[in-house]
Amino acid sequence: TLLFWHDETWVNSGEEKHSIWIDNSGHGRLRKRDGQGPRLAISPMLSKDGIHESTVGIWETSKEHNMTSARFVNWISEAVGTLRAENVNSKICIIVDNAPWYNELAEETKMSKRAWVEAQVVQRLNDHQVPYLDIYTKAELLELADAYAPKKVFKTDVAAAKFDVDILRLPVRHCVLNPIELAWAEMKTFIRNNNVTFSLKDVSVWAKAWLTACDM
Known part of the structure; x- marks a missing residue:
């Protein structure tokens, strides 16, 4: 090497x-x-x-x-x-x-931001094919997005x-x-x-x- x-x-x-x-x-x-x-x-x-x-x-x-x-x-x-x-x-x-x-971090692996509007969090979940319920609050969606965050690149x-x-x-x-x-x-x-x-x-x-x- x-x-x-x-x-x-x-x-x-x-x-x-x-x-x-x-x-x-x-x-x-x-x-x-x-x-x-x-x-x-x-x-x-x-x-x-x-x-x-x-x-x-x-x-x-x-x-x-x-x-x-x-x-x-x-x-x-x-x-x-x-x-x-x-x-x-x-x-x-x-x-x-x-x-x-x-x-x-590469854009696709950056963590979700608390300042995001709910639509942005939903888009992140959809992009990474993470299932969620329509009744989830923004806080719950953010928690879910962070839990399924992709490996850092x-x-x-x-x-x-x-x-x-x-x-x-x-x-x-x-x-x-x-x-x-x-x-x-x-x-x-x-x-x-x-x-x-x-x-x-x-x-x-x-x-x-x-x-x-x-x-x-």
């Missing part, structure tokens, strides 16, 4: 050393930036051979950690297709943590399954089991050591350069 560990991190255009910046010639100055500014999200996978370059995702985000289930599913849909094309006959497994964007898993790729989730709060976590401090140090323009475009170049050279 080919194993790929995935995680994401964020870097800002204002990344620089925390105290004094010094270039390779020995010239330096006091820190001018606060480390903020426009932000990039970086989404790579790590295998035994290092960072898998052809599936690295880098995109601009807001100051918040702007990762959503839709964005992640779009990325992984392309990534698993690439992995399968490169490894036609191999069993592939991607290891992720339990971030919310990995765990959004995650959008991430559905996208990966299209290319016969498995998703394995690490236990909650066990990110130490993901070796790619060790990469982020090294990558950000590299960016801070080389970031003199404070341009998001250049930060992206330095991030890609480090990922390409990474030999974890």
Whole structure:
């Protein structure tokens, strides 16, 4: 089985050393930036051979950690297709943590909501061929819908399954089991050591350069 560990991190255009910046010639100055500014999200996978370059995702985000289930599913849909094309006959497994964007349920397996009107609950029961009586109240219908709720299926898993790729989730709060976590401090140090323009475009170049050279 080919194993790929995935995680994401964020870097800002204002990344620089925390105290004094010094270039390779020995010239330096006091820190001018606060480390903020426009932000990039970086989404790579790590295998035994290092960072898998052809599936690295880098995109601009807001100051918040702007990762959503839709964005992640779009990325992984392309990534698993690439992995399968490169490894036609191999069993592939991607290891992720339990971030919310990995765990959004597929629409057909989401639990019924208390805010639903009765007609929506009835439709859910009909969709899953669950018998009920017309005299049931909305509360009773909701209880029945929850009792017969289908097995949870995650959008991430559905996208990966299209290319016969498995998703394995690490236990909650066990990110130490993901070796790619060790990469982020090294990558950000590299960016801070080389970031003199404070341009998001250049930060992206330095991030890609480090990922390409990474030999974890």
